[in-house]
Structures are given as C-alpha cells and as structure tokens.
Amino acid sequence: MSFRERGVTMAKGDTTRLDEAATAIGVWQAGADLKDLRSACPFVHYGPLAEAHERGTAVETMWTIYRQTTATHVDHDLIEAAYAEPRLRALFPFHSHRSLNFSRCTGFPYTHDVPVITSVDGKYRVTWWKTRSPHGPADIGETENPHDAVALVLVHLPAGCGPAVAGTADDLDTSDSA
Template sequence: MSFWERGVAMAKGSATTVNEAATAMGVWQSGGGLADLRSACPYVRYGPLAEAHERGTAVEAKWEIYRRSTAPHVDHDLIEACYAQPRLRALFPFHSHRSLTFSRCTGFPYTHDVPVVTPVAGKYRVTWWRTRSPQGPADIGEADNPRDSVAMVVARLPHGCGPAVAGTADDLDMPGSA
C-alpha cells in the first residue's frame, strides 16, 4: 500500500489481511497523520522527509538531505552555491538525470519553469526544461563555476517566484491558487 498526499508518497507498507488494509485506509482517509497511521498499522513505514512534508518543512529538509549526501551524483559545490542564494533556497530542490532542478511546489508533478543546472565535464550547463525541443532542453548558457550558474538561474526566475508551496504543479495552475 502507498499513502499519498498532495503529490508526495508519504508512507508505504504491506498489509497481510483485508482488515489491516481497511484499517490503514480508514486512518489515512479520515485525515490521520503519519504517527496515527503507524500506531494503527505497525507495518507502515515512512522516513524523515515524509515527516517534514507533514510539518510543512519539506523544502528545508530536502536541502539538508542534499547538503549531507554522499551520493556521487550530488555536486556539493553546486548545492552550496544554490543554498547560499535565498531565492533558490526557498524552492524545492530535486535531482533528475544528474541535473539539479528547482520547483515552486513540493509535490509531484513538480513545476518546470525554473532553469536547471547540470554539471558536465567540470562546467555547469544551465537549461530550460519548459521549452524542450526534439534535441532536448533549450540551452541558456554554460558557466565555469557553480556561482556563475546560480546567477544565470536567478536572473531567469519566473515573475513572482516565491517560496515553494505544498502541493503539485497542477495545484498551482488552478485559479485562486498560490
């Protein structure tokens, strides 16, 4: 079973009986939180990022995950340069195909209206994913260092681009949404 909320897979688990599954669904659909779900269904698992989503601190938690990561695809110089820029630090970061991407929302589908940075052979390629061509994303430019790539991204942030909000890109497209 997977438990989703506003575009985020919050928890998962494998019920062994129909009654266990019904209990879990009842707790989740009645608005119970992660702790309520685990209390009623000990087989349910979730992690710190799900807890951060529940608290409304997913953006901060995701930045900390990347800042502490030892994963080979995480360019720490790039992460720190982005984190040092308050306008980018307010967005939800995520990696996709070795690129560091930013979203104005914390759930999937994410927004794709902020430039993307991809470390390539010691340089930093900045592209648009929103204007893809048959050859791939549209180039903005290339920088020799993370700081200059961050400047390119910040210079092209969408008008009114503020802190990321809970929800999905579809939620942001709805009339009256943030």
C-alpha cells in the same frame, strides 16, 4: 500500499491481510497523521521527508538532505552555491538525471518553469526543462563554476517566483489561473 497527499508519497506498507489493509485505508482517509497511522498499522513505514511534509518544512528538509548526502551524483559545490542564494533556497530542490532542479511546489508533478543546472565535464550547463522546447532542453548558457550557474538561474527566474508551496504544479496552475 502507498499513502499519498498533495503529490507526495507520505507512507508505504505491505500486508497480505485484507483487514489490516482496510484498517490502514480507513485510518488514512479519516485524516490521521503519520504517527497515528503507524501506531494503528505497524506495517506502515515513512521517513523524515514525509514528516517534514506533514510539518510544512519539506523545503528546508530537502536542502538538508542534499547538503548532507554522500551520494556521488550530487555536486556538493553546486548544492552549496544554490543554497547560499535565498531565492533558490526558498524553492524545493530535487535531482533528476544528474541535474539540480528547483520547483515552486513540494509535490509531484513539480513545476517546470525554473532553469535547471547540470554538471557536465567540470562545467555547469544551465537549461530550461525539456518540456519548454519541443526539441529537448533549450540552453541558457554554460559556466565554469557553480556560482555563475546559480547567477544565470537567478536572472531567468519566472516573475513572482516566491517560496515553494505545498501541493503540485497542477495545484499552482489552478490557483495561477484563478
């Protein structure tokens, strides 16, 4: 079972008992928070990022996770350079295909209107999301260091790009057009 809210998988659980599954669904649909869901259904599990989404601190928590990770696909110099810039630190960071991405929302699908930074052979390539061009990623530029790559992203931030909000890109599209 997956328990989703505003584009985020908040919790998961496995059970072979129909009564337990029905209880979990009922508790979740009644608006229980994660702690109450877990209390009523011990087979349900969730992590710190789900708790952060519930508290409204997903952006800060995701930055902390990336800054503390030992994962080899994460370029720590790049993470620190991006984190040092308040306008990027206010966006939701995520990694995909060895690239550092930024979203104006905290749920999936994420926004695709902020440039992406990819570390390639010791350099930093800044591109638009592949969906911005029918032929794949559109290059913005390549730099020798992460600080210059962050500067390129900042120059190309969309107008009115403010802090990331809870929800999905679809939610933003709806509110942007209203």
